[in-house]
Amino acid sequence: MPNITFGNTFTDGTALSATSLRQNIYRTTSPATGLSIVNGLLDEDNIDSSASLSPEHTQRGAFIDGSMRAATLNMDYFDEYFSNYTDTTWDSTNTPGERAIPGGCWSDWIPYDGKAWVQWQIMWGNQSTDATHRSRIYLKVNDTYQTNQRRAVGLSINSNAHEGYRRNRVWSGSTLVDVSEGRNHFGLYVICHSGINHTRVWARNISVVHWRETS
Amino acid sequence: MSWAWTPAQDGDVFDAVYLNGLFSTAKTWLDDIEASGIREGSFNRHHCGDIMRDAILLEGDESATHVYNQSVFGASIVYSSYGADGGTTTAGDLGSGDRIVVGHPSATGGYTGAKAEYNWLAPGRRVGMANGSTSDNCNSIVLQGNVALVDIDPASAADLEFMLCFQYQNSSDGTWRTIDHSERFWRFDDKIIGSENVGLDCAVDAVLTPDIFDEHGAQATDYVQGVRMMASLYATGTTTNIEFTLNSWSMLILRPYASDL
Numbered sequence: 001m002p003n004i005t006f007g008n009t010f011t012d013g014t015a016l017s018a019t020s021l022r023q024n025i026y027r028t029t030s031p032a033t034g035l036s037i038v039n040g041l042l043d044e045d046n047i048d049s050s051a052s053l054s055p056e057h058t059q060r061g062a063f064i065d066g067s068m069r070a071a072t073l074n075m076d077y078f079d080e081y082f083s084n085y086t087d088t089t090w091d092s093t094n095t096p097g098e099r100a101i102p103g104g105c106w107s108d109w110i111p112y113d114g115k116a117w118v119q120w121q122i123m124w125g126n127q128s129t130d131a132t133h134r135s136r137i138y139l140k141v142n143d144t145y146q147t148n149q150r151r152a153v154g155l156s157i158n159s160n161a162h163e164g165y166r167r168n169r170v171w172s173g174s175t176l177v178d179v180s181e182g183r184n185h186f187g188l189y190v191i192c193h194s195g196i197n198h199t200r201v202w203a204r205n206i207s208v209v210h211w212r213e214t215s
Numbered sequence: 216m217s218w219a220w221t222p223a224q225d226g227d228v229f230d231a232v233y234l235n236g237l238f239s240t241a242k243t244w245l246d247d248i249e250a251s252g253i254r255e256g257s258f259n260r261h262h263c264g265d266i267m268r269d270a271i272l273l274e275g276d277e278s279a280t281h282v283y284n285q286s287v288f289g290a291s292i293v294y295s296s297y298g299a300d301g302g303t304t305t306a307g308d309l310g311s312g313d314r315i316v317v318g319h320p321s322a323t324g325g326y327t328g329a330k331a332e333y334n335w336l337a338p339g340r341r342v343g344m345a346n347g348s349t350s351d352n353c354n355s356i357v358l359q360g361n362v363a364l365v366d367i368d369p370a371s372a373a374d375l376e377f378m379l380c381f382q383y384q385n386s387s388d389g390t391w392r393t394i395d396h397s398e399r400f401w402r403f404d405d406k407i408i409g410s411e412n413v414g415l416d417c418a419v420d421a422v423l424t425p426d427i428f429d430e431h432g433a434q435a436t437d438y439v440q441g442v443r444m445m446a447s448l449y450a451t452g453t454t455t456n457i458e459f460t461l462n463s464w465s466m467l468i469l470r471p472y473a474s475d476l
Contacts, residue, residue: 003245037245062262062263148274173361173418
């Protein structure tokens with residue numbers, strides 16, 4: 001709606017009608033004219049060209065918003081959790097028994113179509129003694145497996161101890177995701193070869209920064 | 216300023232001129248509302264434009280490992296060349312440089328997929344608040360990367376350091392320059408690596424600010440033409456047959472909006 005146009009101009013000697021006066025103040029025609037435009041029809045044309053609008057004029061989250069989930073409590077996963085999973089290669093369609101990791105998942109309402117910047121850190125390890133027996137961590141976005149966001153530990157180590165550089169992993173990952181208005185879920189999941197008795201997840205976090213995209 | 220209302224006073228002549236003047240006053244103010252006439256917090260997401268000029272994700276999948284070997288390195292990176300701006304986008308050729316674009320390994324990798332480099336259409340994009348509200352302007356360029364380092368060789372070297380960094384290309388001379396503080400080194404030694412693969416995730420991030428750009432250019436006139444993520448390997452006492460292998464990688468580029476208005 002551009003600048004205001006009044007439908008009626010008054011002249012001396014002409015009887016002032018209630019209707020013509022009211023039409024300048026409030027008129028329900030489409031498009032609205034007169035002062036009716038203050039009812040939600042003001043737009044950029046009504047703002048002075050030299051006005052400098054500051055962030056204080058906007059509501060929190062109008063441009064960008066986000067939050068983080070995190071946890072430090074050790075999470076122990078044992079072989080019986082994973083339905084005797086024995087797949088030794090990544091399989092995007094068959095990951096039975098996968099477990100969402102508490103503290104490694106983010107689920108919330110995003111009030112617009114836009115993009116989400118997802119960042120996470122996670123530490124995990126196992127006591128595998130077979131190079132093909134791995135504890136796998138991967139990211140799912142709204143229940144969709146992310147091909148490029150997956151990592152595994154479990155190398156050929158002649159020890160059953162968790163300790164050691166080669167059987168632990170620290171993953172600081174990030175990605176950019178198109179999101180739609182509504183509830184969105186980003187989560188780190190774990191699945192382990194059934195030959196691994198014990199997988200432990202240590203500290204983890206996942207943060208999501210999202211913003212609206214209009215085009 | 217906010218609308219200063221002048222109420223009717225007893226004794227005023229309520230004629231057509233007066234009545235039209237009241238509406239005219241309202242029109243004058245509502246046609247050009249000033250900032251002080253807008254209450255704080257008035258605007259929500261429906262009123263606001265995009266905060267990001269660009270939000271770009273580059274990825275390389277793990278369908279194959281990507282080998283970057285000495286035949287394309289030229290020389291092992293050494294601290295004497297710390298902060299150097301070397302490297303090219305030509306596969307298998309680092310020229311005089313000491314680092315290579317991630318996702319663009321040597322021929323031994325046999326990988327022809329995506330590489331960790333993004334080039335904007337000419338003339339590029341400006342960085343810095345001093346450029347006002349020009350459509351290509353941004354506050355800064357946020358860069359974030361992650362690679363899965365599968366292996367490095369030779370495992371027998373006394374010291375091995377894997378390096379990641381970001382570079383940008385300035386329109387003024389077309390030169391790719393390293394963002395010095397983005398360089399990150401991961402140090403190993405042969406006792407740890409042995410004959411095993413490394414299996415390490417390496418993350419790096421940086422912000423290309425106007426100040427950094429101004430070190431070799433002028434934010435008011437020059438453009439950022441491209442950004443990329445580079446990798447290299449340093450092996451003490453070894454300048455031949457060094458090699459590293461990467462798997463999945465990702466690179467994220469954000470350009471938040473800026474204006475000096």
